Amino acid sequence: MQFGIFTVGDLTTDPTNGQTPTESERIKAILTIAQKVEEVGMDVFALGEHHNPPFVPSSPTTMLGYLAAKTDRIILSTATTLITTNDPVKIAEDYAMLQTIADGRVDLTLGRGNTGPVYPWFGKDIRQGIPLALENYALLRRLWREDFVDWEGEFRTPLQGFQSTPRPLDGVPPFIWHGSIRSPEIAEQAAYYGDGFFSNHIFWPASHTQKMVRYYRQRFEHYGHGTAEQAIVGLGGQVFMARKSQDAVRNFRPYFDNAPVYGHGPSLEEFGSQTPLTVGSPQEVIDRTLGFRDYVGDYQRQLFLMDHAGLPLKTVLEQLDFLGEDVVPVLRKEFAKNRPATVPDAPTHESLKAQAAVKAAEARANGGKGAAFGLTSNPASIGI
């Protein structure tokens, strides 16, 4: 199972001292936090994409490209990449480039974005959010899987004989997660393609996440990608820790009370009981997180939201130490218990490469019958 953090990259005033970092301080802090993820032994760093203040990460592949050089092991991911307002051609190019630079340590979480005006700023209509997500992703897949693409759709100028470069590393496109808070269409899309489904999880009650994940798993099986329990599920989480619970609550409360998303609304206690937010000792975080499995089944990726609401860099790094030293090692051990052998790990570049090689061998053994229909299971073989 993979553990990591995801960040939306908000630039928020620290409510305890009224100080606001500059944009450059915040951007550098995010880069420091990402490297800390590797240092404390976690697996994934996922960066948001936004095009409006108070968020700083408008250019994720620039930041992730830097991190590719500075890290050796962690998977660099997104949370989320805007499949609606970005040109799928540019996504195909940017992330294939990043994939090569990072030696395959890249996957993406696609989302539709949370800010209405971003759509018109990029010449799109928010009412077309779902159709945009579906069409753009269908094109993105083709750009990574076919060397030359002829294409015509609703939302983008047509393509004739277009080749997206660089080609995916080893002929294996980055693994895709589809992120959603509440749209069953996105769970359906993830299931249709046999891609991963990442549930934001942290803003809504667990019963809601349970329904969405169950739906995705059913549809995954329906489309023949495996059994429901073999579907690839990721969850968000949100924690704040101190050795003693009371200290965690006292220290986090001012950040909670003023947080951009839920601040000035429910109390910390109410929100904590109604959503997965856990503020307490490392042991409390362990217990709560292990409980996620009870309602979504054995899953593949757990990301935590740690740097938000104006928490200073020093505090965030301390929190990552808690995760790396006290929490994640126990979670790895406990989640491995009673996990059926048939439940796969989250796909990585290496596992996808091996899978593609097996399929290519099978295709050769079948006398290349599939190719008669212009189909091939190994994208790299086209044009060779």
Place this chain on the structure above:
Amino acid sequence: MTTRKLAVISAGLSQPSSTRMLADKLAVATVARLNEQGIDTEVQAFDLRDVAQDIMNNMLTGFPSPKLEAVIEAVTGADGLIAVTPIFTTSYSGLFKSFFDVIDNRALTDMPVLIGATAGTARHSLALDYAIRPMFTYLHSVVLPTSVFAASEDWGSGEGKIQTLPDRIDRAAGELAALVVTSDRSNRVLDPFALDASFSPTGGFQSN
């Protein structure tokens, strides 16, 4: 005996509240009308004041607390709704509107709704028709032709005036009862595994 469910929403703030008094009178009259037709009525009445913070929290977080969810389920799963608000600054109170703002905008489609309002003076009575009626029309509810407005003087001025408030209450109750009789809303079997109304096709956070 056949049973129907009636939900009553009052946005009154004081204790006792004339808004709640009007809501109760409307409910009692409706129950009596249904009883005449051999129908047993289960009434669930709510003062929105009791869930005022929950409503605002829902506005901010996008989901209802368990306490508010119970109220929303009782309202949307009823065969008829009596909704009464005080008139503040020429319109429904903010609390009244906020409650309907956090309910899924498809959940009250076809719902028979009897609207009522209270105010200090009869000069506000048209608020029912220029503010409250259009809101329920937008929600695709069936708003009864008779709406009931009660100004302070309607609660009893003596003087041998014609008692119009009881007449209006009775006429409105008759209209509501006629629709509640034929409603099957409360008998609809809900699929516990169905994706609920919060699974919005526009998804994501609220746009801002």
